[in-house]
Amino acid sequence: MPRLTPALVRGLDILELFLDARAIDGYSAPEVATVTGLPRATVHELLATLVAKSYLRKEKVSGRFHLGLRVFQLGNAYGERIDLVTSGRLIAEEIAAECNETVNVGMLDGPDVVYMAKVESRQAVRMVSAVGRRLPASCTAVGKALIAFLSEAELEALYPSAAGLPSLTPRSIVDRAELLAQLAEIRRSGLAFEAGESTPDVSCAAAPVRDHRGAVVASVSVSVPDIRWGQRAPGEWADVARRGAQRLSSVLGAR
Incomplete structure (x- = not known):
């Protein structure tokens, strides 16, 4: 089995949290850290990267994270094929x-x-x-x-x-x-x-x-x-x- 890239695996683990129906209200950074068991500093870096690439979006008022537009676009591209x-x-x-x-x-x-x-x-x-x-x-x-x-x-x-x-x-x-x-x-x-x-x-x-x-x-x-x-x-x-x-x-x- 080829070696996996740890940072990418962690980022994907965060995205997969949003597959849970309970994620409708989004997650805060501390909640992501608690659920994944990752260090808070690592979580903040990964969340910032995912937001920058539009895989997640961050609410300005609450600071909670939700799935971003890029995920929707990828899902549509998959469905069309x-x-x-x-x-x-x-x-x-x-x-x-x-x-x-x-x-x-x-x-x-x-x-x-x-x-x-x-x-x-x-x-x-x-x-x-x-x-x-x-x-x-x-x-x-x-x-x-x-x-x-x-x-x-x-x-x-x-x-x-x-x-x-x-x-x-x-x-x-x-x-x-x-x-x-x-x-x-x-x-x-x-x-x-x-x-x-x-x-x-x-x-x-x-x-x-x-x-x-x-x-x-x-x-x-x-x-x-x-x-x-x-x-x-x-x-x-x-x-x-x-x-x-x-x-x-x-x-x-x-x-």
Whole structure:
């Protein structure tokens, strides 16, 4: 491992303090010294440097420090270079290699989930999903992980009370009340499941992907034939999906 520059590491440690939600009121120089454990003289020099380079700004009245314009500019530059499809594909490949099952990345488009990336298991099983294909979100774990985080008004627009739900297999959810109950549990746990609802004899677990604003913008799922689903506890398959979603969320700048 190459040798790190101590002064730069300390400066970055100070900047990372502001990732904490409690930093909304900023930090005073003594607070930075207390939290980081750095000498006060060192802290004052680092803070002055960060302010001079616009990574931090100092309030004139209170003397407290807040993130500066340069951090915002860097964040925007990073965001402009993110390709969700490419990043999703790379992370799907990583997760599929770890679990040797099929991994999907989907995004919501109206009442449908659109598959943006799919990496097949080396263990053959035919599934209805394919890159670019659309399926009813309510019939899939990857879709339910997305619609669970819509507002009540958005859900009502997609699934009017008087209308029925689409069906792909005899196990697809066709009762609106049942769907809403599942979505409430997904919001609570952060995990969605499917048991033969889009492909017979295939079960799935999925987790939402969030961007830098905390908004759900995609989801990651692992799809497993029922003959292998029982080889692990459902929670283990869920952890596979959660790891993929967390990695993609991190790439998108989520905390």
